[in-house]
C-alpha cells in the first residue's frame with residue numbers, strides 16, 4: 001500500500017502535507033486496472049464518466065457500500081446507480097427487462113441514461129435504500145469502461161462529491177471534496193456532458209423521466225412514444241427519493257436571471273450564461289458559454305471556482321427549458337432553492 005501512495009508530479013505541490021502530518025492520502029491513478037484492483041479489494045475509487053466523476057464501490061459488497069455513504073456524507077435513503085461494463089452483467093443487477101427498457105438500452109447505451117428496473121437479489125439493500133428497484137447505467141467513456149471491465153462486477157457509483165456539493169467534473173474537484181476519505185481517483189479528462197445522467201423509471205406501462213439529463217425527453221420519445229416527465233402528485237410519495245435532497249449548490253447564493261447584461265456590476269459576484277455582462281471585469285468571475293452544451297459542461301466547475309474565490313453570489317442565466325436546457329434548468333433551479 002505504501003508504494004501506491006506515490007503521487008503524480010503534477011499534483012504533488014498543491015497536495016503536499018504540512019511536516020509531521022500523517023493524514024491518509026488519496027492516490028491519483030492513471031491505470032484503470034489499478035483502480036479496479038482497489039475496488040475489488042473493497043476500497044472506494046473515483047473514476048471519470050461522460051456525465052460527472054463517479055465514486056465506485058463493489059455493488060455486491062454491503063460493507064464497501066456503507067463506507068461509500070460515509071465518505072460522501074450521503075443520506076442513507078438516497079439510492080445509488082449501479083454501473084456495468086456490458087449487457088451480460090445485467091442479470092446480476094435486475095430481475096427483468098421490460099420491452100420499453102430494452103428499446104431504450106438499444107438506442108442510448110452506452111450513454112448518459114440510467115434505467116430504474118426491478119432489483120435482482122444480488123444487489124444489497126444499502127445500494128437501493130431498501131427499494132425493490134435499482135438504477136442501472138452503462139456509461140459511454142473509454143476510461144470508465146476499461147475500469148468497469150477490469151472490475152468484472154457491477155459497481156455502485158454516485159457522483160464523487162461530498163453530499164450537497166456540486167458534482168465533480170474534473171479529478172481535481174474529486175480531491176477537493178474527498179482527499180483522504182477515499183483510496184484513489186482515476187485520472188481522466190474533464191467530463192464531456194457535465195450533468196448527471198437522465199434517470200428513467202421503466203417499471204410501469206409508460207416510462208417516466210425522474211431526472212432530466214443529456215438524453216432528452218424528445219430523444220427518448222423517438223424510441224418510446226409514451227415517455228412522460230415526472231409530475232409529483234400532491235401528498236404522493238416521491239418516486240425518486242434522491243430528488244428530495246438538496247443538490248448541486250455552491251456555498252454562494254445562486255440567483256437565476258434572464259439576461260446577464262442587465263445585472264449590475266458586483267465584485268463579490270460571479271456570472272455564467274450565454275451572454276456577457278456589460279462590464280465583465282467588474283465582476284469577481286464571469287463565464288460566457290457558446291452553447292447550452294458548453295454551459296452544462298462548465299456550470300459545476302464554475303460553482304466551485306466561485307466558492308474558492310469566496311464570492312457571495314452566482315448569477316446564472318436561464319436557458320430555454322427544452323432538450324439539454326431542461327436538464328441544465330433543473331440543476332440551476334435546485335442550486336437556487338434555499
Ligand code: AMP
Pocket residue numbers: 078079080081116128131133134135157158159196197199210211239240241242243
Ligand atoms: P447520483 O448518483 O448522486 O447522481 O444520484 C443517483 C440518483 O438516481 C438518486 O438521487 C435517485 O434520484 C436516482 N435513483 C437511483 N436509484 C433509484 C431507484 N431505484 N429509484 C428511483 N430513483 C433512483
Ligand code: MG
Pocket residue numbers: 158159167
Ligand atoms: Mg450526486
